[in-house]
Amino acid sequence: NAGVTQTPKFRVLKTGQSMTLLCAQDMNHEYMYWYRQDPGMGLRLIHYSVGEGTTAKGEVPDGYNVSRLKKQNFLLGLESAAPSQTSVYFCASSSLRSLYNEQFFGPGTRLTVL
């Protein structure tokens, strides 16, 4: 049981390049989330998904797109990377989107945009 995994772990992009971050979970969770973590700001929600084929915007969605074609996978795409997107990206999942269900986090992806 690997929990939540993310690939890649590190990536360096040039401004304008595109890339996709992959998140996978093997806990059969319905809900999946993408966050970014910046110094002094905690985690901020980018997009989330409440099930296969559905996605929704979070607090900071601009410049990102997501897809959930399979229940276990949640992809985060950057179509044209900008230096402001330099951050650590975390994927998370939960069985329910209720008050008491904690989210399980992946190990993070450190992205640098030059």
Added chain:
Amino acid sequence: AQKITQTQPGMFVQEKEAVTLDCTYDTSDPSYGLFWYKQPSSGEMIFLIYQGSYDQQNATEGRYSLNFQKARKSANLVISASQLGDSAMYFCAMREINNDMRFGAGTRLTVKP
């Protein structure tokens, strides 16, 4: 709008002593959940403890306890008998019904030997 405030950017504690990490929140919703996560230097986010707004008693999980003062809208994390392995970033988070989880800026705890 939700708001989580952690006023202590950094804290130091002597090994084996107790430490309190502060968290205040702002909400007008009577139903909400409060969470604490630990992020060691390796980077992963580890769930520590949960407190529901209707819970009558403060939550406890091993050496972690949550000092929940609803009227003051505070949910401070208490770590008893600190260990060197407790050195990490600690994040407070809150979720309201039909809202996403929001995180505070975090507190970096350093345990001194």
